[in-house]
Amino acid sequence: MLSTHELTIRFGGHVAVNGVTCSFEPGTLTAIVGPNGAGKTTYFNLISGQLRASAGRVLLNGRDLSGLSASQRTRAGLGRAFQLTNLFPRLSVLENVRLAVQATREGPHRRGLSLWSIWSDHHALTERAREILREVALHEKQDELVSNLPHGDQRKLEVALLIALEPQVFMFDEPTAGMNAAEAPVILDLIRRLKADRSKTILLVEHKMDVVRELADRIIVLHNGTLVADGAPAEVIALPVVQEAYLGTAAVAQEESA
Numbered sequence: 001m002l003s004t005h006e007l008t009i010r011f012g013g014h015v016a017v018n019g020v021t022c023s024f025e026p027g028t029l030t031a032i033v034g035p036n037g038a039g040k041t042t043y044f045n046l047i048s049g050q051l052r053a054s055a056g057r058v059l060l061n062g063r064d065l066s067g068l069s070a071s072q073r074t075r076a077g078l079g080r081a082f083q084l085t086n087l088f089p090r091l092s093v094l095e096n097v098r099l100a101v102q103a104t105r106e107g108p109h110r111r112g113l114s115l116w117s118i119w120s121d122h123h124a125l126t127e128r129a130r131e132i133l134r135e136v137a138l139h140e141k142q143d144e145l146v147s148n149l150p151h152g153d154q155r156k157l158e159v160a161l162l163i164a165l166e167p168q169v170f171m172f173d174e175p176t177a178g179m180n181a182a183e184a185p186v187i188l189d190l191i192r193r194l195k196a197d198r199s200k201t202i203l204l205v206e207h208k209m210d211v212v213r214e215l216a217d218r219i220i221v222l223h224n225g226t227l228v229a230d231g232a233p234a235e236v237i238a239l240p241v242v243q244e245a246y247l248g249t250a251a252v253a254q255e256e257s258a
Ligand SMILES: Nc1ncnc2c1ncn2[C@@H]1O[C@H](COP(=O)(O)OP(=O)(O)OP(=O)(O)O)[C@@H](O)[C@H]1O
Pocket: 011, 016, 034, 035, 036, 037, 038, 039, 040, 041, 042, 043
């Protein structure tokens, strides 16, 4: 189980995430919603280690990750979509995924340096990388250079790399942002499949309410950095703070007068 305890960060005088205590169970997809600037991405950054907390703790299966770097947290099982700046733009799509698979499987694949083990490892890693690319519908572009990929494909590649890490916790920050109508369903299907594997913990920051409504088992709401609501999707979506953030104050006024 993943949990945060009184997690807080201050930027100068501004408290962007303010004492957030919350637990996330395996087999559950939790959507994190809230108005612009509420602290959703900052909360993600604190969990994944991109930002160091001013106070509070992040625990995974009882282990305190608070002092660990982002890459150490990744090795501990926290999977956050790669920033594309971390990729190798001059390598192919397949090579990038293969390297991520290799980095994940480094331990079991170290069987000494016989030519056979090098070849069979390479073969197995490449096969796994191809399989992942099929899952995100990027297999037809496996030989393209990453630097040449259009935006939607780069986002798919981020998800491919996340899968290659085989994390226990999947963190998606607006995974379909910038994708066209043909591309988004591929990623949403993939999240549905991850969800069906009841052992994974999934966190999703998402502005599209239809996506949240369909995928989330639970919704938490951040407002000015504070956790203001936590519960089943239908009851949380009905709250005025969510209605205001996503549907505009007009919708709230209409409901109130109805
Ligand atoms: N590195 C930083 N330095 C200073 N202030 C920051 C920094 N990162 C975030 N903030 C501030 O923290 C607050 C929360 O930002 P954050 O991006 O987490 O919100 P969000 O809920 O993800 O917003 P959005 O929905 O618009 O993406 C904002 O007021 C933002 O300006």
